[in-house]
Amino acid sequence: MLKDGEYIYVKSYYCESTEDDYEKGLVGGVCSYWNGNDNKSHDMKFKSIEEALKQVLKENCFDWNGMEFWLDRFNEIGGENERGCFEYHTLVDEDNSEATDSQKEEWKRGKRKLWGCDVIVTLGIRSERDFTDEEHNEL
Numbered sequence: 134m135l136k137d138g139e140y141i142y143v144k145s146y147y148c149e150s151t152e153d154d155y156e157k158g159l160v161g162g163v164c165s166y167w168n169g170n171d172n173k174s175h176d177m178k179f180k181s182i183e184e185a186l187k188q189v190l191k192e193n194c195f196d197w198n199g200m201e202f203w204l205d206r207f208n209e210i211g212g213e214n215e216r217g218c219f220e221y222h223t224l225v226d227e228d229n230s231e232a233t234d235s236q237k238e239e240w241k242r243g244k245r246k247l248w249g250c251d252v253i254v255t256l257g258i259r260s261e262r263d264f265t266d267e268e269h270n271e272l
Contacts (some may be wrong), residue, residue, distance in 0.1 A: 148252045149166045152248050174188045182256060220252065220254075224237060225249075
């Protein structure tokens with residue numbers, strides 16, 4: 134996929150949580166939002182899409198479960214603004230930590246609140262090259 138001198142980078146990402154009722158699904162508005170502008174992935178170079186998405190989840194203390202849990206928004210939704218955009222959904226607790234199996238069981242029985250957290254990542258490709266003689270002379 135990548136040509137010599139090219140690498141994948143994280144253009145941006147954000148996470149937003151909305152209360153998730155087991156019976157009704159997502160209810161209410163976004164109650165928690167954060168972005169990755171100050172995180173390590175913002176300045177990293179990746180050799181694959183998977184490597185970049187793994188880093189974003191790692192930064193947010195979410196487990197990697199495989200590419201099959203990511204929605205490729207461009208292929209699924211279409212629209213030019215969705216190119217390079219991937220979405221991941223997980224359940225989180227009140228601290229925005231990934232919900233444990235026991236927390237999920239309590240949630241299903243109506244004994245606990247959990248939130249649906251969407252992680253939306255936009256990736257791009259950059260090229261790294263040396264200055265040409267002409268460009269170097271213009272410096």
